[in-house]
Amino acid sequence: MSARRIRLLIWKEFTQLRRDPLLIRLLLVMPVLQLILFGYVVAVDIRNLATAVVDLDQTSTSRKLEAAFSGSGYFTITQTPATEDDLRPLLDRGTVKVALVIPEGTQDRLDRGETAPIGIIVDGSDSQISAVGSGYASQIIAQFNADRMTEQGVSVTAPGIDAQVRVMFNPTLDPVNTMIPGLIAAIMMISLMAIMSQAVVKERESGTLEQMFVTPIHATEYLIGKLTPYAALATAQMLLVAAGGLFWFRVPFNGNFWVVLVGLALFMLTCIGLGLLVSLVSRTRHQAQQAVMFIMIPTMVLSGFIFPIQSMPAIIQPLTNLIPLTWALEVLRGAFVKGSGFEALAVPMIVLAGFAVVIFGASIVATRRRIAE
């Protein structure tokens, strides 16, 4: 092993990268584009839900409740039909996604100390909106009750409007808060797997790999020289996403920096291993691209990055455990959103370590053997 030769190989790799301006632009644009896609496009729908209010009570309480909804930022009251019958067409046409019905006598009931039922109707045709919308609504009502009670000096056990749902950890239910930690891991996986495997296969295609192994360069030196630049690039991309998330989207970070670092390091080894395995089975860059797609599509669909695992069919759910990204997401989201430490994340950490040992280890052994062939 010669540190000088490793430095030379790293210099060579960066020189070659510099000559590919399209790739460099892609490497920078991709994280920014994904930040925008996952940060804004996914987030916008859930805010400012078009809401109809049917206020049959017309009291100060009902108006206060309306104000609580419109003031929350999640609901924008766009329609105020006079009767419940007028609601149906609005929901059918999709003019509103949520409707709030305050029956006549709500204030009277509350004043009498009774439970006052109100109606919240959510358009269930979009499962995400319905889940999130009803969640927000329940929260607003809970808050409303609490405020009312403190105002009146009533004990908490006194009846009020019935609300049972609590959303923990991510009180605003802002999807950006779970999306961005996930994006950090996903970006790393794409970068290391797709771009590094291309670089290795290109070297084999052009014959420079063969040439280098006639020289005193050792397989280990070659591997370190190859992996370091791409690991550095992936790290830069992750920092870009993390900075965008923390400072632009104001994703709260409640966790332990070391948890994130260890989790990402373990996942990085897995990604490097997958990239090397892809380059081992591919003779051409085109094949490598196909192989990366073959891994990326199930990863994106099954890891819970976009679709929640809980909403998948029961038969599919165990499969998600085989996807390394699933566990990386658990660590990152746990650390970002819940502030979980090593103890709470022991299981995903151990699984990630297992993947790292098996996939990275196998790829290094196989690559060395292949090179020696």
Added chain:
Amino acid sequence: MSETPDRVPEEPRGTSGATSGPAPDTEPAISLRGLTKTFGDFTAVDGIDLDVPRGQIFGFLGPNGSGKTTTIRMLTGTLRPKAGQARVLGVDVVRHPDRVKRRIGYMSQKFALFEDMTVEENLRFYAGVYDLDPQVFAAQREYVLRMADLVGREDELTRNLSVGWRQRLALGAATIHEPELLFLDEPTSGVDPVARRQFWDLLYDLASRGVTLFVTTHYMDEAAHCNRLAFIYRGRIIADGSPAEIRADHMEQRIFDITTRYADAVLPQLENDPEIEEAYLSGASLHAVVSASSTLTDASLRQRLVAAGCPDTVVAEVDPSIEDVFVNLVARQR
């Protein structure tokens, strides 16, 4: 050519009984005994024995897939043989590939330059790989740029060079560390005849400075440029020696060169003639092989072809070329 600093200790050779110290240069550049390589059921190289003297251009000939590249890869220490012994520059390359790598060079038909790096960067990379000291590198860089006719084009990307320049630069990169032994695997394939000619001049130049060259090719005309030749066919060496020896030892037949406009008609005619052992295209003409005892002459063969309806046919008896020898050797193997 300045002296290559030889940091690599020579392997002690206990059996020779000679005093220790650097191995004498009298040992062949390459010495193979029973070298064998299999891939699964396929035997790519089948127990070859070969001695390549130092300071010569050694041609390693054979059709595609006959085991040339596999042999080179074993000799350069990148592929482990299944059996047999391979000594390169006096070192057992199977056991100590690292002791040999610094002293050999390798250039393949792919001209493995980094295409997205400049001429200068390519040279700097390979100089760095061999840890050349700056003064040696400066001198070698100068030499390679002049040799490859690339002075003033140091900052060009190698992908923009045309094939002849790329080939010479690849040779320069492969010899920047002044190897004692240079392996060239089909170095001229895909290169135009003028560039091929120029390239061979460079090889002669290297040989004149004492470098041993081990060249594979399937261009038979290039075989004549070599001091010694070996033919490999289906993993076995079927002939070796100097071009003259090979012609003398393996070609007792006579050869007729036939120039005709009707090659399509003449070739089957020749193949069906019982007196003719072998007929094939050779360059722009046809060659017909007859046994040494045959009574056929230029005139009588021409007569036959004209009679068969192919006028304007010119027949001349010629000395067998290396290609003729090879075609016959291969025919005999079948």
